[in-house]
Amino acid sequence: MQSSTPAGRAGRPRSAAADTAILAATREALVDLGWSKLTLGDVAMRAGVAKTTLYRRWSGKNELVVDAVAELFDQLRLPDRGTLAADIEGVVLQFAAILARPEAKSGLMAVVAESTRDDALRERIRASIVDRQKRLVVEGRARAQARGELPPETDPAEAARTADLIFDVVAGAVVHRTLVSAEPADEEWVRGFTRVLLHGLASAA
Amino acid sequence: MQSSTPAGRAGRPRSAAADTAILAATREALVDLGWSKLTLGDVAMRAGVAKTTLYRRWSGKNELVVDAVAELFDQLRLPDRGTLAADIEGVVLQFAAILARPEAKSGLMAVVAESTRDDALRERIRASIVDRQKRLVVEGRARAQARGELPPETDPAEAARTADLIFDVVAGAVVHRTLVSAEPADEEWVRGFTRVLLHGLASAA
Amino acid sequence: MQSSTPAGRAGRPRSAAADTAILAATREALVDLGWSKLTLGDVAMRAGVAKTTLYRRWSGKNELVVDAVAELFDQLRLPDRGTLAADIEGVVLQFAAILARPEAKSGLMAVVAESTRDDALRERIRASIVDRQKRLVVEGRARAQARGELPPETDPAEAARTADLIFDVVAGAVVHRTLVSAEPADEEWVRGFTRVLLHGLASAA
Amino acid sequence: MQSSTPAGRAGRPRSAAADTAILAATREALVDLGWSKLTLGDVAMRAGVAKTTLYRRWSGKNELVVDAVAELFDQLRLPDRGTLAADIEGVVLQFAAILARPEAKSGLMAVVAESTRDDALRERIRASIVDRQKRLVVEGRARAQARGELPPETDPAEAARTADLIFDVVAGAVVHRTLVSAEPADEEWVRGFTRVLLHGLASAA
DNA sequence: GAATAATCGAGACGGTACGTCTGGTCTTGCA
DNA sequence: TGCAAGACCAGACGTACCGTCTCGATTATTC
Numbered sequence: 001m002q003s004s005t006p007a008g009r010a011g012r013p014r015s016a017a018a019d020t021a022i023l024a025a026t027r028e029a030l031v032d033l034g035w036s037k038l039t040l041g042d043v044a045m046r047a048g049v050a051k052t053t054l055y056r057r058w059s060g061k062n063e064l065v066v067d068a069v070a071e072l073f074d075q076l077r078l079p080d081r082g083t084l085a086a087d088i089e090g091v092v093l094q095f096a097a098i099l100a101r102p103e104a105k106s107g108l109m110a111v112v113a114e115s116t117r118d119d120a121l122r123e124r125i126r127a128s129i130v131d132r133q134k135r136l137v138v139e140g141r142a143r144a145q146a147r148g149e150l151p152p153e154t155d156p157a158e159a160a161r162t163a164d165l166i167f168d169v170v171a172g173a174v175v176h177r178t179l180v181s182a183e184p185a186d187e188e189w190v191r192g193f194t195r196v197l198l199h200g201l202a203s204a205a
Numbered sequence: 206m207q208s209s210t211p212a213g214r215a216g217r218p219r220s221a222a223a224d225t226a227i228l229a230a231t232r233e234a235l236v237d238l239g240w241s242k243l244t245l246g247d248v249a250m251r252a253g254v255a256k257t258t259l260y261r262r263w264s265g266k267n268e269l270v271v272d273a274v275a276e277l278f279d280q281l282r283l284p285d286r287g288t289l290a291a292d293i294e295g296v297v298l299q300f301a302a303i304l305a306r307p308e309a310k311s312g313l314m315a316v317v318a319e320s321t322r323d324d325a326l327r328e329r330i331r332a333s334i335v336d337r338q339k340r341l342v343v344e345g346r347a348r349a350q351a352r353g354e355l356p357p358e359t360d361p362a363e364a365a366r367t368a369d370l371i372f373d374v375v376a377g378a379v380v381h382r383t384l385v386s387a388e389p390a391d392e393e394w395v396r397g398f399t400r401v402l403l404h405g406l407a408s409a410a
Numbered sequence: 411m412q413s414s415t416p417a418g419r420a421g422r423p424r425s426a427a428a429d430t431a432i433l434a435a436t437r438e439a440l441v442d443l444g445w446s447k448l449t450l451g452d453v454a455m456r457a458g459v460a461k462t463t464l465y466r467r468w469s470g471k472n473e474l475v476v477d478a479v480a481e482l483f484d485q486l487r488l489p490d491r492g493t494l495a496a497d498i499e500g501v502v503l504q505f506a507a508i509l510a511r512p513e514a515k516s517g518l519m520a521v522v523a524e525s526t527r528d529d530a531l532r533e534r535i536r537a538s539i540v541d542r543q544k545r546l547v548v549e550g551r552a553r554a555q556a557r558g559e560l561p562p563e564t565d566p567a568e569a570a571r572t573a574d575l576i577f578d579v580v581a582g583a584v585v586h587r588t589l590v591s592a593e594p595a596d597e598e599w600v601r602g603f604t605r606v607l608l609h610g611l612a613s614a615a
Numbered sequence: 616m617q618s619s620t621p622a623g624r625a626g627r628p629r630s631a632a633a634d635t636a637i638l639a640a641t642r643e644a645l646v647d648l649g650w651s652k653l654t655l656g657d658v659a660m661r662a663g664v665a666k667t668t669l670y671r672r673w674s675g676k677n678e679l680v681v682d683a684v685a686e687l688f689d690q691l692r693l694p695d696r697g698t699l700a701a702d703i704e705g706v707v708l709q710f711a712a713i714l715a716r717p718e719a720k721s722g723l724m725a726v727v728a729e730s731t732r733d734d735a736l737r738e739r740i741r742a743s744i745v746d747r748q749k750r751l752v753v754e755g756r757a758r759a760q761a762r763g764e765l766p767p768e769t770d771p772a773e774a775a776r777t778a779d780l781i782f783d784v785v786a787g788a789v790v791h792r793t794l795v796s797a798e799p800a801d802e803e804w805v806r807g808f809t810r811v812l813l814h815g816l817a818s819a820a
Numbered sequence: 821g822a823a824t825a826a827t828c829g830a831g832a833c834g835g836t837a838c839g840t841c842t843g844g845t846c847t848t849g850c851a
Numbered sequence: 852t853g854c855a856a857g858a859c860c861a862g863a864c865g866t867a868c869c870g871t872c873t874c875g876a877t878t879a880t881t882c
Contacts, residue, residue: 011831113314117239172377199404416856523724582787610815626826
């Protein structure tokens with residue numbers, strides 16, 4: 001993350017516990033206050049840490065929230081449910097469950113909004129959150145190919161483009177359903193969505 | 206000394222020009238500063254208006270931004286390009302073009318993020334922005350049915366559910382592509398996306 | 411002072427009560443905390459005023475303390491005790507009494523120390539405090555001349571130089587006695603000091 | 616098992632060079648920044664020393680500055696110019712020259728101001744600075760008595776009281792002239808001041 | 821020569837105040 | 852009554868120092 005101190009240099013080393021406490025406090029504050037009313041002073045207090053300690057490690061609210069939210073998405077796992085459709089449904093449901101949590105809702109969209117004016121922030125979001133989710137698409141496809149549900153890809157560039165499209169559609173639809181339409185992305189919805197997605201991809205190939 | 210002002214009460218009437226100026230100033234400030242650095246004092250100054258005037262008409266930053274952004278989406282029109290696929294591509298491209306403008310990017314996602322903790326705000330967004338877009342889905346389907354491209358719907362509840370799904374998928378995918386992936390939703394992408402969507406809907410029926 | 415707003419311009423006028431409350435709070439804080447631990451935030455709180463209100467009127471701690479201390483010295487009056495010696499003793503005792511108060515002790519020397527690196531501050535001290543005291547020397551001499559105790563001055567430049575010398579000696583001695591030697595400038599000391607001063611001036615003429 | 620090193624304990628001894636460097640760095644910082652903007656961290660950096668080293672030897676800024684300034688006044692010497700008046704003029708000019716230096720101006724008055732709320736600090740100032748100056752008064756009187764310019768004192772208590780008065784008047788006047796009036800205590804001024812002082816003391820006896 | 825013990829540099833730590841900025845509210849006088 | 856101007860209270864901002872605390876690395880004495 002930030003600390004690490006490669007080859008033990010001079011001075012007191014940074015407290016590893018502080019990082020953990022700060023990120024947890026950030027999520028707690030997101031739940032209680034939401035992004036716009038979250039203040040770094042409050043987070044520091046909740047974490048039992050001085051404001052300076054926080055600023056020493058993160059340059060601002062956006063960066064902190066990205067890291068705090070990123071940890072939530074690290075829980076995502078690709079389940080092995082036997083079929084491609086079931087695997088997708090499983091991972092989408094997990095994604096929806098995370099997005100239903102107030103700390104994710106509040107934080108994620110806000111930093112995405114901020115990232116429209118801050119390239120470094122967008123890059124951080126991509127590295128910390130998006131790319132870690134994208135692996136699920138690739139893994140899922142590989143598993144389906146192993147099962148014989150999908151043919152092996154012939155054109156790698158085309159495969160990458162399709163993976164990106166899938167990712168935009170899945171993540172976008174779940175986010176929009178959850179945040180804008182404010183309806184739950186429950187099993188029924190996920191089943192309908194997955195069916196459309198898979199048929200669309202199969203027929204359009 | 207006979208009063209006039211149709212339904213107006215006594216005293217000086219509100220300036221209609223002020224509303225226009227304020228909303229325009231808000232969009233200008235969104236472009237220059239983004240949502241998080243936009244301040245109502247600054248908007249008032251740009252509009253040549255006192256802060257009090259602004260607070261008399263909007264209860265806060267979020268409501269103001271919703272109204273300012275909503276005006277952008279009123280430009281959306283369903284084009285008649287002859288086929289359902291072409292109609293969809295046309296409207297999606299328009300949507301993408303609006304979303305590519307910095308005042309929309311910055312403002313829209315931020316108020317959506319805020320709306321996760323403010324039901325009144327979410328309702329305002331739905332009324333001012335979402336429902337005005339959703340009509341395009343319904344119109345497009347009606348036109349396709351008239352052309353014979355789609356069968357008339359049998360179950361109205363199912364039809365509504367499908368319209369919602371379409372809307373979440375379309376809006377979500379374009380937003381995610383534009384904001385998170387930070388890639389342009391250009392003609393090529395829109396064509397690929399539309400193909401998957403239509404095939405998916407047709408096959409899944 | 412600062413406010414005044416010459417010919418009533420637009421906007422809400424500054425509260426006159428705030429100035430009074432702030433200066434009183436400053437003296438109170440000087441008593442409780444001394445100069446170095448006095449904070450503008452604390453003064454604002456004591457005065458029941460927002461920090462911004464304070465900064466709108468004073469540019470910093472030094473300027474504020476000068477004004478707060480200056481009001482103390484406005485109490486100085488030249489008493490009419492019949493003879494020059496008695497008049498001097500009277501005014502020196504008053505001066506000593508003010509300097510014995512903790513808000514004067516703490517504040518005055520600190521701003522003088524600061525003024526060694528801030529010409530504007532030194533000018534403010536001179537205008538607000540020193541010149542208002544210096545009038546006492548001139549008045550006292552005029553009264554003594556009227557009584558016939560002193561001859562009328564012949565050379566105005568020489569007279570001004572002597573007034574300055576008197577002022578430096580009187581103010582300097584009392585301050586040094588009070589602050590550095592930390593002994594009271596009581597009646598006995600003042601009597602001895604005045605005798606030396608008057609004889610010195612008379613003989614040296 | 617016979618210990619050696621007289622009073623020394625085990626472990627690495629303190630660096631003597633550090634003390635010198637720190638005091639010099641303190642005076643340098645006083646010149647560059649003045650008392651109020653001088654920070655111990657900055658002094659440590661200038662001295663090429665860690666903050667801990669500094670705190671191990673001085674309890675705070677005030678104590679450090681007292682010691683740094685005290686070294687300046689150790690340069691004062693009572694010159695033998697043949698007459699009491701000339702001797703006094705000589706030493707007063709030396710005193711004025713030291714006080715004209717920015718590190719003395721800035722530092723001395725500030726710690727005096729601080730000492731109004733800190734008895735230990737006042738005692739340190741008295742011991743390190745004031746008493747070392749006061750010897751000059753006593754020496755000067757003894758030399759004048761040896762020359763026959765002054766009668767031998769009869770009452771030791773009265774003599775001490777007079778020495779204190781002289782000291783308050785001399786030091787006070789020079790300080791006030793230099794810092795408050797911001798005029799140079801040059802030869803001309805010192806001559807006029809000395810004349811008044813000596814005549815006053817002689818006539819008032 | 822090791823063991824012991826204090827000092828040294830570096831720099832992170834919990835705090836506190838800084839001076840500025842914004843959010844909303846409240847007077848003013850003019851229209 | 853609306854409006855521009857601008858003062859008002861409240862409170863967060865990000866920075867700078869404070870004085871303390873770990874660290875690993877010296878540098879002396881003591882065994």
